[in-house]
Amino acid sequence: MVNPDPIFLKVRLHYNVVFTRHPHRYTGGETFMFTDHDFSGMDLHGCCEFLERFVGEPFEKHYYLARDLTMANGLRVIINEMDYQVFIDVAYQSPERPIDPYLDHIGEGFEDWFDEESDESGSVI
Template identity: 30%
Template sequence: MAEDADTIVDVHYNGVFTPTPLMYFNGVKAFVPYTVVNKMNFPDFIPFLEKLTNGRCIDVYYCPHEVRLSEGLHAIQNDCDFNEFLEDINEKKRLDVYVDHHHEPLFHWIQEEEADLEDEDLVSIDDVDSILEDGLKAEHVEDDENDDLVEEDHNAIRPIYLRHDHTQEWNEMKPQLGMKYSTTTELKYFLSCYDVANG
């Protein structure tokens, strides 16, 4: 059994789940000691999370810390799920709780991710052996004698790229292919002016 003082529950909220690979993006993290969670029942846990996150908790999930979400994600929807969650806390020193505010189809995304991994063309040992054998049978190809006769044209006309004119009116700025900017800040300013002018 894990020590109560060392066991932590990381609560991730106000973020968004993204598919392939399944991740929780741009969330806020709060640390809750095990001693607080261990004293609760499922009916107390969801209101506790809603108070902690200052919002409605539509779906709640947990995953062992440092395990990919697609491999260890579990839903907490009833007393049975909550009891499994408490048992997992006892076995591990740290668990991550994720609050899904948008009711995303996470388990469908996990199935799609697993199907994509199975469909990838993996190179087998037989394929590698056949490639190696083909490489051993190849004959040496002589260099083409005409390669030495080809000269590089150093007098070729180089392309001319426009430079951004920072004195131009903001509402008349138009992008040109290959236009150069002196700094990234100048590029950002140009793009924001163009976006505002042409909405």
Template identity: 40%
Template sequence: MAIFLLIKVHFQGMFINKPFCYSDGVHHVFENIDFAGMSYNEFVDFIERFTQEKFEKLYYCQPDLQIPKGLTLIYNKLQYQEFIDIVYRCGVQVPVYMDHFGTTVHSNMEGVTYEEVSKANGNEDATEGYPKYDEYKNIPDAKGKQMFNEVHWP
């Protein structure tokens, strides 16, 4: 018998500051989907297909932490596997947030970075040596495309 992950996907909303939260969205709880059997790209496609919306970034909130400090960016297959491992290990419902606008979430939080949150939660190997992707101006979107391109004038 398979054990399925329990995630709550928040969409059709946006991150706002003061107080920092995900506002005006709706949510859906998934409890009988084998997310562990999906690749990162299949997960992104599934979420976009279900919500019928595109997004720029996808976050989950670390168990036992509140928004904003618990927000962790899922930006590649390594981070997706880290997310799956955490959800299985904790055995609780984990919120996932769709960022439709590419908000630089951690740069809006005073002194908190994705890397610090991830390391504080014991995920040092997954982030060691990687740039602080959420603060980097050319972070790729969920499909791996650059969101912002530098303009070079002749």
């Protein structure tokens, strides 16, 4: 049975961003807030197709930032259906608060950067 009054997530999409390594953050890009789309009714493939149509270009990787964490501690990659379901579950823990997915259009492997240690100046150790 379809819910006649679905609770839509607040999804604040970040795209065309440039990730920086030290400090871990993103710069530039564009942001759009979705408040009327049922992301929980999509699978990962459907979500990726929807987002590619929206931004007008393909992307290589898809991340989200876990709420109340820094980018260095909370950025999670969405690779498979299980990751996508965790993203949806995290979002529905507080559906009134936006959740922030990020699109990596060039596929730099941003998640690998967090395995490195750095000193206070940002130099990789």
